[in-house]
Amino acid sequence: MTPELITKIIRGRVADDTYGPGTQLPSERTLSVEFGVPKWMVSRALQPLRDNGDLHSSGGRRGTWVPDPQSVVPLPRIKEIEQIEKVIRERLADGTYGPGTQLPSERTLSVEFGVPKWVVSRALQPLRDNGDLHSSGGRRGTRVPDPQSLVPLPRIKKIEQIVRSRIGDGTYAVRTWLPSLRHLAVEFGVTATSIRTALNPLHQEKLLASLRPLGTYVVDPRQPGVPPSGRASKTAAYVGQALRERLGDGVYPPGSRLPAIQELATEFDVELTTISKAIRPLRTEGLIVNGPGRSYIARPAPGPEARQGTLAATRTASAPGALPGQLLEGESCPPAVSGTALPAGTGPGEVTISTKNLEEERP
Secondary structure (H helix, E strand, C coil): CHHHHHHHHHHHHHHHHCCCCCEEEECHHHHHHHCCCCCCHHHHHHHHHHHHHEEEECCCCCCCCCCCCCCCCCCHCCCHHHHHHHHHHHHCCCCCCCCEEEEHHHHHHHHHCCCHHHHHHHHHHHHCCCCCCCCCCCCCEEEECCEEECCCCCCEEEEEHHHHHHHCCCCCCCCCCCCHHHHHHHHHCCCHHHHHHHHHHHHHHEEEECCCEEEEECCCCCEECCCCCCCHHCCCCHHHHHHHHHHHHHCCCCCCCCCHHHHHHHHHCCCCHHHHHHHHHHHHHCCCCCCCCCCECCCCCCCHHHHHHHHHHHHHCCCCCCCCCCCCCCCCCCCCCCCCCCCCCCCCCCCCCCCCCHHHHHH
């Protein structure tokens, strides 16, 4: 299942009124379960429909719905995105937004242009990708880069040229894997989205190809459909097995905090989604538990009381002549199992012994 196929299915449902005018679509999480894909893939599939005005989203938790032609609310279209981008470019050119200055927030711009916040975000994205604007994420906002800054902002075209030259000189040889998007993003000081945009022309020219979740590789013209071998370490199954072994070997002792998923993604040279998929079965099995924030904790060792109760409940007497379940000298009786009725006149902690079997086995 690809984003393009999901887009086609949703467009068909809008056309045949499965999702009629004014109706709200199922949440992206619900659709991800229906199609058996990650939530981000559903979001990517819906984006072209939002851009063309076939769907409308106000952001937050209000969801996505099919616009009603009778509605008096103006619906943003792709032309509005292009118009906003054009206005921002003009303001950069005439110095309204000078070097080093911070732009108004996307919410402020959305009020100015009379469009939802996501429309402004989409209009600013090409400017960010080309280095005309710089965003550090979070609440720091978007700034115009200063040419005098000591930190250069690599542009998409420059990144493309560098990767292309590395392919040409054999740094990235034919049928070898490229570093992950995250590694390249760190190297060039941009986001993974910018790296993906820079690599798109190379994909279109069939110089590169991608194979999820293993990554991107340099295409061999003689065998264009054959990916490199030896990258089992890029799968969620491999990463999950490695983490499982570390938990068993004590590399991550009981109760200790595991490395952050960003650190694990860097160590295994994989995307964050691969780490999340690797961790999921470990959480289901109880080998790790949620910690503070978004951290994970190795399952804490059972306390002394829990260990004693387990030992008493499962121990089989091994002394010579001892019967199964018989208490040895100096051993306390485990508490009664919840829900087990005690014989009349027997209090908690008292031991009752049936002599029936002993009589039958006595010669």
